[in-house]
Amino acid sequence: MPTHAEEDARAVPHRTFAWFMLPSILAMVLFITLPVVSVVVQSLFVEHERVMALVETCGPFGCSREARVDTAATAALQAARPLGRFAGLSNYTDRNHLALAEVGRILGQEATLGRKLADLANLPFYRALAFTLTYCMVVTPLAMMLGFAVALGVNALPKLVRGPAIFLSILPMIITPLVGSLILFWMFDPNGILGATIQWLAADPRLSLRASATLTWITLLTYGVWAHAPFSFVVFYAGLQTVPGDTLESAMIDGASRWERIRHVVIPHLAPLAAFVALVQLMDNFRVFEPIVGFSAEANATSLSWLIFNDLVSSDTQQFGAAGATSILTIAGVIVLLIPVLVRTWRDFNRKAAR
Amino acid sequence: MLMVKSALVLGAVLAAGAAQADCGIAAGSVRILSNDFKAINIVNAAAAECASATVTVTANATTEHKNIQGPALSVSPAEYTVAVIANNSLVPLLSAGLVRPLDDLAREFGGDLQPSQLITIDGQVMAVAFMGNGQHLFVRKDVLDKVGLAVPTSYEEVLAAAAAIRAAGIMEYPLAAAVKPGWDLAAEFVNLYLGTGADFFEPGTAKLAIDNDQGRLVLDTMGAMTGFMHPDYLTYNAKELNKIWDAGQVAIMNQWGSLAGAAIDPATANAEVAANTVFAAAPKVGGGSIPAAALWWDGFAIARNISDEDAAASFRAMAHGIAPAVIAANSDAATWLVTGFVPGRAAEGVMANVAGGARPYPMLPQMGLLHTALSTELADFIAGKEDAAQALADVKAAYDTAAQAAGYLK
Numbered sequence: 001m002p003t004h005a006e007e008d009a010r011a012v013p014h015r016t017f018a019w020f021m022l023p024s025i026l027a028m029v030l031f032i033t034l035p036v037v038s039v040v041v042q043s044l045f046v047e048h049e050r051v052m053a054l055v056e057t058c059g060p061f062g063c064s065r066e067a068r069v070d071t072a073a074t075a076a077l078q079a080a081r082p083l084g085r086f087a088g089l090s091n092y093t094d095r096n097h098l099a100l101a102e103v104g105r106i107l108g109q110e111a112t113l114g115r116k117l118a119d120l121a122n123l124p125f126y127r128a129l130a131f132t133l134t135y136c137m138v139v140t141p142l143a144m145m146l147g148f149a150v151a152l153g154v155n156a157l158p159k160l161v162r163g164p165a166i167f168l169s170i171l172p173m174i175i176t177p178l179v180g181s182l183i184l185f186w187m188f189d190p191n192g193i194l195g196a197t198i199q200w201l202a203a204d205p206r207l208s209l210r211a212s213a214t215l216t217w218i219t220l221l222t223y224g225v226w227a228h229a230p231f232s233f234v235v236f237y238a239g240l241q242t243v244p245g246d247t248l249e250s251a252m253i254d255g256a257s258r259w260e261r262i263r264h265v266v267i268p269h270l271a272p273l274a275a276f277v278a279l280v281q282l283m284d285n286f287r288v289f290e291p292i293v294g295f296s297a298e299a300n301a302t303s304l305s306w307l308i309f310n311d312l313v314s315s316d317t318q319q320f321g322a323a324g325a326t327s328i329l330t331i332a333g334v335i336v337l338l339i340p341v342l343v344r345t346w347r348d349f350n351r352k353a354a355r
Numbered sequence: 356m357l358m359v360k361s362a363l364v365l366g367a368v369l370a371a372g373a374a375q376a377d378c379g380i381a382a383g384s385v386r387i388l389s390n391d392f393k394a395i396n397i398v399n400a401a402a403a404e405c406a407s408a409t410v411t412v413t414a415n416a417t418t419e420h421k422n423i424q425g426p427a428l429s430v431s432p433a434e435y436t437v438a439v440i441a442n443n444s445l446v447p448l449l450s451a452g453l454v455r456p457l458d459d460l461a462r463e464f465g466g467d468l469q470p471s472q473l474i475t476i477d478g479q480v481m482a483v484a485f486m487g488n489g490q491h492l493f494v495r496k497d498v499l500d501k502v503g504l505a506v507p508t509s510y511e512e513v514l515a516a517a518a519a520i521r522a523a524g525i526m527e528y529p530l531a532a533a534v535k536p537g538w539d540l541a542a543e544f545v546n547l548y549l550g551t552g553a554d555f556f557e558p559g560t561a562k563l564a565i566d567n568d569q570g571r572l573v574l575d576t577m578g579a580m581t582g583f584m585h586p587d588y589l590t591y592n593a594k595e596l597n598k599i600w601d602a603g604q605v606a607i608m609n610q611w612g613s614l615a616g617a618a619i620d621p622a623t624a625n626a627e628v629a630a631n632t633v634f635a636a637a638p639k640v641g642g643g644s645i646p647a648a649a650l651w652w653d654g655f656a657i658a659r660n661i662s663d664e665d666a667a668a669s670f671r672a673m674a675h676g677i678a679p680a681v682i683a684a685n686s687d688a689a690t691w692l693v694t695g696f697v698p699g700r701a702a703e704g705v706m707a708n709v710a711g712g713a714r715p716y717p718m719l720p721q722m723g724l725l726h727t728a729l730s731t732e733l734a735d736f737i738a739g740k741e742d743a744a745q746a747l748a749d750v751k752a753a754y755d756t757a758a759q760a761a762g763y764l765k
């Protein structure tokens with residue numbers, strides 16, 4: 001049983017810790033929690049009914065009687081309730097988001113599975129979700145594997161050339177995503193070096209990577225692996241420096257091949273790091289946006305982030321409620337994706353604590 | 356009389372020197388927010404000549420102007436005193452009541468303005484237009500001569516010419532248009548649909564009315580055109596079109612009038628292509644009688660949340676920016692709507708659209724929502740993955756949802 005003096009000694013660091021954390025907690029509340037709360041609130045509202053009036057409108061190309069928003073009447077509504085009309089979850093369930101009614105109809109109809117999937121992919125949210133998930137699921141593991149392979153390769157190089165090799169390997173991370181995707185986009189142009197080479201290899205002068213949906217997806221996924229591998233490389237390369245030399249040496253003495261050493265010593269040692277990399281990369285990849293714009297791939301691939309951009313920035317009329325709903329759905333998606341990794345990390349942590 | 360007046364103004368400008376002009380403004384702050392292209396930069400630069408010890412003139416020319424203008428004009432005092440706008444970008448400012456009526460200012464300081472330049476809504480002047488724009492045909496005369504065809508005036512003739520050019524082995528992909536999913540694709544649909552003479556909405560309401568024979572005709576025509584376009588057509592926006600035109604890869608394309616000057620600019624354009632480039636009105640569609648292209652105007656509006664002194668200074672600086680003397684010195688830069696403008700070659704296409712009776716891009720408050728719905732929902736159709744009926748149904752579903760959330764539909 002601890003004495004009072006011991007309890008006090010423990011209590012003080014707690015208080016110090018709280019004071020120490022206070023600034024960052026305040027900053028997080030201010031810059032992360034409050035904005036997210038405001039987006040949640042925004043997503044529950046739709047705009048006031050517009051009071052319309054028919055008025056004579058004249059310009060350089062003639063006159064016509066056209067509908068106009070009655071500014072004064074609408075401003076009065078706006079002043080009374082600045083947030084707009086409360087709409088509950090309708091922004092989430094409407095046709096441009098989760099489309100519950102449409103999905104129910106599609107799943108209920110008598111049709112083949114292929115037909116049903118095609119109908120689902122015709123809804124903007126599910127079309128975006130399909131590409132976003134594919135991008136996450138393909139790019140995350142492949143980029144991690146490539147990053148790991150590069151880390152092993154660089155680690156085996158003589159000290160003299162390691163520096164330049166590391167620099168070259170992290171180049172894709174240094175390049176701004178939009179610039180990187182634009183460079184690749186131009187190289188894939190039929191007149192660009194990659195596009196022309198591919199046409200020559202396939203002996204098909206009409207082949208274009210931008211024209212078909214499948215090839216566009218493959219291009220985007222390849223770009224994703226290229227752009228994300230360096231992050232895995234950096235983390236894994238740092239991890240490789242901590243692999244215990246004794247264990248490796250004893251494995252060598254036991255006659256383990258290079259592959260066996262990697263399989264039984266290096267990979268188990270780096271496993272916690274891999275969980276961390278997977279966590280960060282899943283989050284990152286779920287928010288894929290720049291390559292879609294950079295590759296002008298909107299016809300064949302859209303993502304959740306692109307939907308938000310389209311509602312807010314590309315249009316003449318900004319749709320805050322719709323963009324807010326998509327934002328919250330994106331956050332929800334990230335959380336769902338991360339749950340397995342988080343649960344695993346939590347279990348590992350508890351196991352270690354129990355030991 | 357008008358010519359005498361322009362000559363007098365020209366004399367005044369020359370006397371005052373190029374860098375600084377006496378615009379008669381006692382004091383005030385002029386802060387311009389505008390799009391960023393050559394013609395608008397000319398106007399901004401001329402307005403900046405009004406700067407003096409008591410008058411400041413600043414301009415922020417950015418392609419992001421549409422996204423900035425709402426918040427920037429909502430605060431008081433507004434961040435900008437002048438918003439340079441077009442048919443579509445004026446509408447959100449009007450709906451939110453962020454720009455002021457200009458009747459008094461136009462009466463007092465708008466001596467050089469023509470009545471047709473005044474954008475009047477319900478009897479009040481809300482903006483002043485200074486240039487026109489729109490999409491029209493760019494045609495390679497030499498290629499058409501080789502197949503013995505005249506400049507096409509309808510989409511049927513465009514398609515026939517394309518087939519002839521391909522059959523003659525001159526070009527595999529003779530056509531081009533800005534059909535990249537997004538704003539460009541939607542604008543192309545709007546162009547053709549206006550050409551059918553039909554209306555987008557049921558009169559006086561926000562109920563969408565494009566799911567009809569005209570809507571299907573427009574999509575079928577757009578689909579037929581893509582058969583003669585480079586396989587990468589889904590990635591071509593308007594800027595990209597000028598590049599492939601300059602490379603001599605295309606014989607007929609539908610392109611912005613504001614980019615016509617660049618296509619024939621002796622300093623930058625491919626001389627061989629430029630020499631054979633002809634500008635003509637947008638083609639008619641489906642037996643219609645007018646060019647199938649939206650007419651656009653660019654102009655300026657003055658913010659509501661600023662002092663009357665700044666508003667007057669802003670109006671007078673902009674009036675100086677579009678003074679006949681400025682326009683006369685830059686007649687090749689745009690299709691100016693200003694007194695005394697003599698259209699150059701680059702303005703021929705837009706002028707032909709106007710003369711042919713083309714319709715303006717609708718200034719309806721819900722038009723932006725339709726444009727957005729078109730920009731995403733026509734993607735599958737133009738990529739050849741969906742039929743016209745499904746595409747129109749998708750547009751309606753997307754528009755209805757957005758219009759309900761925006762308060763236009765119950």
